[in-house]
Amino acid sequence: MIGIDNTSLDQVPKVTFQNVSFSWPGKKQLVINNCSFSINKQGLWMIVGKNGSGKSSLLKLITGLLKPSNGVINNSANFGMVFQNPDHQILMPNCRSELLLNINQKLSRKEITNKIDIALKKVGLTGFDKRPIHTLSGGQKQRLTIACCLIGDKNFILMDEPTALLDSSSQLKILKIIRDLTNNKKNPFTVLWITHRLEELIYADAVAEMKNGNLSDWQKPLNFQYN
């Protein structure tokens, strides 16, 4: 069995691709070629694949940023995204204002402060709410982007090479935070993580390879062979 067993299955965010193909406008070549897969259990799912194999395009199809040329995509998730470079997605001058951009504005002031404290704590940034963004390290910025997903009540984060710019200590912090989130059975949470760093695969519940626009079957990390 791949993924984590979950007691509250109906709350588990799911994604299904059925025979999905996609080509960029004006180009004949299929970047995604008759691709079918599902992510139907809570957990940390990782994808590897060569440059240009279509991994980032796949994420954009999942979020709906791109529409498939053929096939059907179903999802029941509230997606957040974390990119390789946090400077490409952080917009505001300090942590609190960045978090406020992502929160439900109808909450009371007290509820907002409470949610900010919880989100920052979950990513190891307690006490950082007033910190200017330019004073954060790369790893801290990346953890703030995860906190933004949490405060926005996302239940499925798509992470596109989130540790590519980080040293091994920051990489491990992010992996631990994501493992804790995806292991929490009370609050079903799923992450789809794209990586070129093969040492990360061992942290996954399931691993697949993107090749020629197609995703392989999901494998346990110990069984996974990357060609």
Ligand SMILES: Nc1ncnc2c1ncn2[C@@H]1O[C@H](COP(=O)(O)OP(=O)(O)OP(=O)(O)O)[C@@H](O)[C@H]1O
């Ligand atoms: N906006 C775009 N317009 C046209 N073609 C694009 C666009 N974005 C990506 N492509 C093309 O789609 C193909 C797949 O790119 P994609 O970025 O999905 O690959 P990837 O697997 O994420 O690669 P990498 O590991 O380098 O990030 C490539 O040939 C790329 O040039």
Ligand SMILES: [Mg+2]
């Ligand atoms: Mg990419």
